[in-house]
Amino acid sequence: MSHRMLPTVVLLMVTVVLAACGADQDAPPAAAPAPAVSGPSADPGPPGAATAPTGAVSPAAPGDVATGGAVPPSSPRPAPTAPNADGTTERRPPSPPPVELPPRQAGEPTGREVVAAFRAAGLKAANVRDRSVDCGPDGLGLGCSELVVTDNVAVYVFPDESSAGDLAERWSGAAYRNGTVVLNYLEAPTPPADRPRYEKVLDKLR
Secondary structure (H helix, E strand, C coil): CCCCHHHHHHHHHHHHHHHHHHHHHHCCCCCCCCCCCCCCCCCCCCCCCCCCCCCCCCCCCCCCCCHHHCCCCCCCCCCCCCCCCCCCCCCCCCCCCCCCCCCCCCCCCCHHHHHHHHHHCCCCCCCCEECHHHHCCCCCCCCCCEEEECCCCEEEECCCHHHHHHHHHHCCCCEEEECCEEEECCCCCCCHHHHHHHHHHHHHHC
């Protein structure tokens, strides 16, 4: 290559480089991707309508929410008494009815009067107990009007002499009868020798 052509080649190279640089400056820059925008729906609501935020809790009626936000359990109510088939409510009696015993004959001594006469005569009649309930159907069913028991003798008072005679015969050998009163020694430790003394006191009362 001759020395004359060298400047021409250099000039051509400079021109090509300058042209390439100018092309790069004239080209428009590439558009950057638009950022995605997240937000509420583009569809607006009617004017004046307030949009409730997501997850908001609607206010409860007064008295429905207790302290701390917990709803108190309702107090249990007593179950009503179920009526019977006929519409009436069954009620149990508070206590069993008293036992009705046959009345004592007028003029006859009571059991306690007989026991008091024994003591007045100096006879033993300790630990006095009224067991008249045994005369009724819930007890021994003897049909007596009164029954007073001591540790030494039992005194039965019947409504009539016929009933008293039947029981005296049943307890033959351990009983004594005068009128409607029967003395019973079956459960007493009274010696047979002392029994006539009790019987004599009874005879004086009638």
